[in-house]
Amino acid sequence: MRRCLYCQHTNPAAASDCDECGMPLPARAEQASEDRQRRFMWFCLGLTLFCVSMFFWLPRSIY
Numbered sequence: 001m002r003r004c005l006y007c008q009h010t011n012p013a014a015a016s017d018c019d020e021c022g023m024p025l026p027a028r029a030e031q032a033s034e035d036r037q038r039r040f041m042w043f044c045l046g047l048t049l050f051c052v053s054m055f056f057w058l059p060r061s062i063y
């Protein structure tokens with residue numbers, strides 16, 4: 001399934017042009033955005049782990 005960027009019409013994966021408005025569909029755009037999302041998710045996960053480890057590793061301030 002590939003979504004048209006112009007009219008948001010959902011086209012079959014084999015289609016190269018939008019059924020609704022006839023605009024050419026971007027090649028592998030969905031796959032690329034999925035990869036980007038996954039990379040962003042791992043980045044967030046790594047950042048969270050880093051923050052947690054810093055929280056326990058750094059010395060606490062003394063009250």
Ligand SMILES: [Zn+2]
Pocket residue numbers: 004005006007008009018019020021022023
């Ligand atoms: Zn369209």
